Amino acid sequence: MRQLPPPENDNSRKRKALLLIFGKASGITGLAFLLSFLISSPFAATISALFSSTEKSDFVMSDLFYQIADNRPVRTFDDRMVILDIGNSNRQEIAELLSVVSLCGPKAVAIDVNFELPGENDSLLLESLSSLPSLVLPLGVREEGERFVIADKPFFYDDLKDVNYGVINFPTDHPGATVREYAKAFPMKEGGRLLSFPEAAAKAGGYKVDLHEKSSGVPTGIIGYHSREIITIPYDELIDRAEELTDKIVLVGTTTEAGDVYSIPLRRGVSGLEIHAYSLSTILDGVELERMPGYIATIVAVVVCFLMVLGAIAIKSGMKGLVLRVAQIVTLYLLVRVGYSLFVDHDIVSDFSQAILMIAFGLFSVDLWNGTASLIDWIKKRITLYKEKRLELKRI
Amino acid sequence: MQRLLIILLLAFGINTAMAHYSLFTVVGDVKVESAGKTVKAAKGQTVKATDYIIIPQGGKVEVLNDLDKRVYTSIKPGKISVTKLMIEARGVAADNGANVASRMNLGRKSQKGTEKVYVEKGMVxxxxxxxxxxxxxxxxxxxxxxxxxxxxxxxxxxxxxxxxxxxxxxxxxxxxxxxxxxxxxxxxxxxxxxxxxxxxxxxxxxxxxxxxxxxxxxxxxxxxxxxxxxxxxxxxxxxxxxxxxxxxxxxxxxxxxxxxxxxxxxxxxxxxxxxxxxxxx
Known part of the structure; x- marks a missing residue:
């Protein structure tokens, strides 16, 4: 005798329903991830709509953390270095300035000015350079394969002895992009490694610097721009403020050269010299900002997306839309809040942009899934109806 | 031993009170009240922990603490001691939640007209x-x-x-x-x-x-x-x-x-x- 299956009790039904929902949510989350690889979305628009941020085309989440941190009413005054702004001084004037600098007892002098071609009466310049303690001069490099060759150097490169050189190139995602990192050392084609300009300045100032011999490629560090105060002395105030250079690393250059301005996470129009100063300050701190491993951000993205999708399919009440939108804003706030705390309290640079992206894609995928399921149901019903009609007609 | 401890504590207290604080930035008609006298604040002016700083509406003052090499900012109008200014600034800086919330665009729109910010200088x-x-x-x-x-x-x-x-x-x-x-x-x-x-x-x-x-x-x-x-x-x-x-x-x-x-x-x-x-x- 055929036995009827035992009636399902409530618990069993609930468990089944729960499993169904979880299964559906997992499937939709997977779809959302797939879509995120196929369609790019300007997630930055979402975050910058909710949080005040300067409008930049290559905005990343950590830029917001820099801006929030820099807005705090406490900054660290960096008395280990000083910028000497030479403005539009010509070569003769620079030579005179440097001769004054040598009398001020600096610890090291790093000059971010390239004297590419010889000029008239360079003897004063060369004499001034020779009198400077622990001098660092800039070099520009060009990539050739996986290594680099010197592209820009001073005319006296092979002649002046006891000079340290530092590479002034910035590592960026593309030309004109925001400068967020400093290079540590460049592997040279002829062998060996050349330190970057800020690393060379730190070394010249007597600070311990890793030569990164064992690293591959160009190792980089994240620049800690936020909450720093670096003194800049205009060249016409040098004599009155000479004592401020004593025992410091002096960075010499101009902050107003039109062709040497870049964007940093805090603002646009920052000179290369100032970026070197921020990098040097970060190096001298000895505490590196670490990037959060990518897989953690991915896990957070999966969890956040899953929860959002679960809410979208499990909540049946009419308030579903309101609940989801509030959840979206709250999640966005929490991601920024947690990311910011990691940044200021633990020196960890996180990027939850994928999680933000996944919230948008998750909800999009819910609509896509439900819509597709409804479409398939409708097609099935149409086919069934059509088959039934045909059967009826045959009978007739 | 006890006497030595008291002397050391006193010396530390005196030293702290005399610690080097100076005005790093002064914006607006800021005044400093010290030993009953009120003078106009000037950048670089040395102040004591017990001095009072009077900040006008729209004013700003930054105090450089030579001991911890930090610059403390206050824009709150009113009279405040140097010590309290630094304590309050530190408190605000440590309040991560408030700092994040201050950047959120949830709130009334500014009642002012379009604010112009002149940051692009013509490089002529x-x-x-x-x-x-x-x-x-x-x-x-x-x-x-x-x-x-x-x-x-x-x-x-x-x-x-x-x-x-x-x-x-x-x-x-x-x-x-x-x-x-x-x-x-x-x-x-x-x-x-x-x-x-x-x-x-x-x-x-x-x-x-x-x-x-x-x-x-x-x-x-x-x-x-x-x-x-x-x-x-x-x-x-x-x-x-x-x-x-x-x-x-x-x-x-x-x-x-x-x-x-x-x-x-x-x-x-x-x-x-x-x-x-x-x-x-």
């Missing part, structure tokens, strides 16, 4: 050398120019009657706007810009819609420049043309004008030998 240095090889090397000192303009405003001697060295015409347009035309019949380039000043106000000085926010206008010899702004301009604002024989940074000049208007000592100078012509259009 290279091309200016082509226009005016001599003028490229000169720049009118913003402080001097700003104070001079402020003195003219304070003295109420801004009028359209001043003789400009070149013909300047201005006219009201049908919709309430304003237009001007300048002809340079001199043998050298002239530089000018147009700012707007709200009548009766000491702070509302800004670039005019007819002005040039990036750098300044440069009109070569035998050239004419005209510009028209069609929408109606606020009748409470005066459009002031400032003309010189070399470039000047209009952003810095505006800053100096406001500073001088708020300080009678600064706006009392009126050096009529300056090669500056001010023309109300």
């Amino acid at each position: 240095r290279r091309s200016l050398a082509t226009y005016d090889p001599e003028g490229d090397q000169m720049e009118m000192n913003a402080e001097t120019l700003g104070r001079y303009v402020a003195s003219r405003i304070s003295a109420g001697t801004l009028s359209s009657g001043e003789e400009a060295p070149v013909p300047v015409e201005s006219k009201r347009l049908a919709e309430g706007g304003l237009g001007f035309k300048m002809e340079n019949n001199l043998q050298f380039p002239i530089y000018f810009n147009i700012i707007k000043i709200r009548k009766g106000s000491k702070d509302d000085v800004n670039i005019s819609p007819l002005g040039q926010p990036a750098g300044s206008y440069v009109v070569l010899p035998q050239q004419t420049l005209s510009r028209e702004h069609f929408p109606a301009l606020d009748e409470d604002e005066e459009q002031i043309l400032i003309m010189t024989n070399c470039q000047y940074d209009v952003d810095k000049v505006i800053e100096e004008i406001v500073k001088a208007l708020n300080d009678p000592d600064l706006s009392s100078s009126n050096d009529s030998s300056l090669p500056v012509y001010i023309h109300k259009i």
